[in-house]
Amino acid sequence: MSDRKTIYLCLAHMSEEGIEQKYVKEAFDTNWVVPLGPNVNGFEEELKQFVGGNHEVVALSAGTAAVHLALLACGVGPGDEVLVQSFTFCASSHPITYLGATPVFVDSEPDTWNMDPVLLEEAIKDRIAKTGKKPKAIVPVALYGMPYDCERIMEVAHRYDIPVIEDAAEGFGSKFNGRVLGTFGKYGVLSFNGNKMITTSGGGALICRDSESKNNIMWYATQAREAYPYYQHEAIGYNYRMSNICAGIGRGQMTVAQAHIDHHKHVQAMYETLLADVEGVTVHKQPATGKYDSNFWLCTITLEPSLEIKGQENAYKEVIKTAVGGAAGVIHAVDCATTDCQPNDNVEALRVFMLEKKIEARPVWKPMHKQPVYKSAPAYVNGVSEAIFKVGMCLPAGPYVTDDDVRYIVDCIKEAIVK
Numbered sequence: 001m002s003d004r005k006t007i008y009l010c011l012a013h014m015s016e017e018g019i020e021q022k023y024v025k026e027a028f029d030t031n032w033v034v035p036l037g038p039n040v041n042g043f044e045e046e047l048k049q050f051v052g053g054n055h056e057v058v059a060l061s062a063g064t065a066a067v068h069l070a071l072l073a074c075g076v077g078p079g080d081e082v083l084v085q086s087f088t089f090c091a092s093s094h095p096i097t098y099l100g101a102t103p104v105f106v107d108s109e110p111d112t113w114n115m116d117p118v119l120l121e122e123a124i125k126d127r128i129a130k131t132g133k134k135p136k137a138i139v140p141v142a143l144y145g146m147p148y149d150c151e152r153i154m155e156v157a158h159r160y161d162i163p164v165i166e167d168a169a170e171g172f173g174s175k176f177n178g179r180v181l182g183t184f185g186k187y188g189v190l191s192f193n194g195n196k197m198i199t200t201s202g203g204g205a206l207i208c209r210d211s212e213s214k215n216n217i218m219w220y221a222t223q224a225r226e227a228y229p230y231y232q233h234e235a236i237g238y239n240y241r242m243s244n245i246c247a248g249i250g251r252g253q254m255t256v257a258q259a260h261i262d263h264h265k266h267v268q269a270m271y272e273t274l275l276a277d278v279e280g281v282t283v284h285k286q287p288a289t290g291k292y293d294s295n296f297w298l299c300t301i302t303l304e305p306s307l308e309i310k311g312q313e314n315a316y317k318e319v320i321k322t323a324v325g326g327a328a329g330v331i332h333a334v335d336c337a338t339t340d341c342q343p344n345d346n347v348e349a350l351r352v353f354m355l356e357k358k359i360e361a362r363p364v365w366k367p368m369h370k371q372p373v374y375k376s377a378p379a380y381v382n383g384v385s386e387a388i389f390k391v392g393m394c395l396p397a398g399p400y401v402t403d404d405d406v407r408y409i410v411d412c413i414k415e416a417i418v419k
């Protein structure tokens, strides 16, 4: 097995024909090497067709920028509160703090692992009672691609007249009742980071309801300038537009977007079949109501706490030296290998076992309400996300993962189990 290549969670995967390079070359050849141009316009048009309806799309430098600008356009500012799903990657909530506002975390429902609509309403009522004003926005998240309960979340949001910003960064092409995620709320966030369903190397987009909101977002994304022959500013803007080079990659990727989505679903179906009889391991599936159509950006499993994994006695004995899960950049070194809220020993042992087998597996996102940086943020919790964090694990799912890889991954999981 030593000549096996490492199977990563999800890697960028270019079109066979190299269409991405054709668009990038065109950008160089025509000297559109700037954060605007034909590829940006073309990519936006293709995204618009993809999401359907009358929606508009603005291409941005990152999904995080899209969250930031959507919040800004919803009027979020210092002293405001925003309701956000706790079980998510930090980019759903960090931009709330960029604006001087406070995230109010809402826990998940067990079926989708996404924002619990009942808890959402409780949180709205309680925030109004405690602060005398309504939260400025609601941010549900399509965790690992799984749609949130769009019907119930939107129903609560409409009743209280609070705008919804859908964080569909992981849910590109996922659908609810046949409709693409990101088109239910006032804004929909997409990410084209290197590990996402399609990539622009780094990038994101915001789905807007009409051209007026698109123009407003575009204005903020290009430094918020007034129409004078010189640079006149009456508001603070940002440099968040997508580069024409990146958009060229995006245009090429749009030709394989559906194939990528189909492949992720195929890998999920294989895990569901091959792990069906493995006691103590449960594959997270979408609710069988016919409404949910997840892209299965990442496939996830949960481990029974009683399941014994090889090497479990050594879990968390040493501090790790590099970030788990392909995180780029610098991570702070730590002195202690444990925190007060971490995955169970068998989950950590399985991660290490899989790594030795050249398979990247990663714990599910640690809920934001358990993150030290948010210790003083209000949170409405039911224990669901914390419980899943202790037992959950992400498995490789991208287009690079072959059928043979899935069988190998499942065999390794079986091999790791002591009893």
Ligand SMILES: Cc1ncc(COP(=O)(O)O)c(C=O)c1O
Pocket: 062, 063, 064, 065, 067, 088, 089, 091, 092, 141, 167, 169, 170, 190, 191, 192, 193, 202, 203, 204
């Ligand atoms: C749920 C979620 N929201 C937002 C983002 C931010 O996207 P980006 O990395 O493009 O800034 C990501 C991914 O990275 C994500 O997983």
